[in-house]
Amino acid sequence: MMKQKLDHIRKETLAAIAAAKTAQDIEKIEQKVFGRKNGTLTESLKMLKDISGEVRKEVGQKANELKDELQKALENARVALAEKEEASLVFDISEPSLPRAASGTLHPITLIQQDLEDVLSSMGFMILDGPELESDFYNFEALNIPTTHPARDSQDTFYVKGHSTWLMRTHTSSMQVRALREYGAPVMAVVPGRCFRNEATDARHEHTFFQLEGFMVGENITFCHLKGVLEAIAKHLYGPDTRIRLRPKYYPFVEPGVNGEVTCMFCKGSGCRLCKQTGYLEIFGAGMIHNSVLRAGNLDPEKVQGFAFGLGLTRLAMLKYGIDDIRLFESQDFSFLSQFTSI
Numbered sequence: 001m002m003k004q005k006l007d008h009i010r011k012e013t014l015a016a017i018a019a020a021k022t023a024q025d026i027e028k029i030e031q032k033v034f035g036r037k038n039g040t041l042t043e044s045l046k047m048l049k050d051i052s053g054e055v056r057k058e059v060g061q062k063a064n065e066l067k068d069e070l071q072k073a074l075e076n077a078r079v080a081l082a083e084k085e086e087a088s089l090v091f092d093i094s095e096p097s098l099p100r101a102a103s104g105t106l107h108p109i110t111l112i113q114q115d116l117e118d119v120l121s122s123m124g125f126m127i128l129d130g131p132e133l134e135s136d137f138y139n140f141e142a143l144n145i146p147t148t149h150p151a152r153d154s155q156d157t158f159y160v161k162g163h164s165t166w167l168m169r170t171h172t173s174s175m176q177v178r179a180l181r182e183y184g185a186p187v188m189a190v191v192p193g194r195c196f197r198n199e200a201t202d203a204r205h206e207h208t209f210f211q212l213e214g215f216m217v218g219e220n221i222t223f224c225h226l227k228g229v230l231e232a233i234a235k236h237l238y239g240p241d242t243r244i245r246l247r248p249k250y251y252p253f254v255e256p257g258v259n260g261e262v263t264c265m266f267c268k269g270s271g272c273r274l275c276k277q278t279g280y281l282e283i284f285g286a287g288m289i290h291n292s293v294l295r296a297g298n299l300d301p302e303k304v305q306g307f308a309f310g311l312g313l314t315r316l317a318m319l320k321y322g323i324d325d326i327r328l329f330e331s332q333d334f335s336f337l338s339q340f341t342s343i
């Protein structure tokens with residue numbers, strides 16, 4: 001009776017193993033036969049204790065042999081299936097490759113911005129972000145540009161309907177006083193970002209453009225520090241032979257203020273069409289932060305000084321890539337954008 005049962009288990013299990021197609025199938029069979037609770041062979045072995053004497057010895061031996069045989073068969077099947085699976089993974093290197101999925105590219109202004117962020121953060125400047133919808137106070141008042149100041153005319157912008165005190169920032173300088181109030185002195189930070197002007201657009205004017213503002217405030221900060229930083233940026237952008245020229249220029253929020261130029265990267269200073277034969281290109285505005293601005297930032301101008309500079313990221317990108325129409329940057333024109341892959 002018991003022998004027949006074992007024979008039956010043997011036949012059934014071997015047939016199942018032969019039909020198994022996956023490792024999971026093998027596992028199921030193993031569970032069915034050797035499972036602790038209801039395994040067919042497990043149950044049969046348990047029943048051995050009810051048999052007596054010689055028969056028990058004989059059947060016991062047979063059951064153990066069957067156990068070994070089935071375990072071996074399961075293991076062999078497992079190995080064979082794994083080999084089969086591995087063989088199916090071998091690929092043909094002569095097969096033509098699948099077409100590459102189209103990938104996007106970084107915007108030329110993003111490339112310039114990331115490059116400057118790298119070099120400036122290596123100099124110790126932290127990178128700050130700021131609101132594009134700004135208050136009149138931070139954009140103008142705190143920067144020494146009161147309501148009646150003529151500088152407001154050249155920085156007309158977009159206002160929120162019904163809220164004359166909220167506007168789209170006209171420069172990233174609006175973060176200066178915010179940062180001074182937040183961090184106090186000493187502080188070194190740069191603020192890259194989008195700025196806005198309400199003006200008629202043409203090849204050289206756009207309602208949206210990008211700037212990068214930088215400033216450093218602390219004890220004994222002098223114009224020499226400013227010059228050193230500007231020189232480092234210019235040399236990073238246009239090579240070690242680049243020279244800078246600083247000439248007085250008025251900005252309400254600095255005193256003294258300068259117009260920063262670099263030797264033209266195309267003619268190396270000898271004069272060409274791009275630099276209008278001057279040998280120099282204007283790329284930044286800068287100066288020592290005005291006492292009124294430091295005071296607006298809750299700092300005492302008797303104790304701390306600082307410098308600030310602004311770069312037009314849009315202008316830098318136009319110069320670097322020879323782009324002659326500023327409107328292309330906001331055009332979403334894929335054939336324009338896909339030309340820029342790396343810096």
Ligand SMILES: [Zn+2]
Nearest residue numbers: 264267272275
């Ligand atoms: Zn030139």
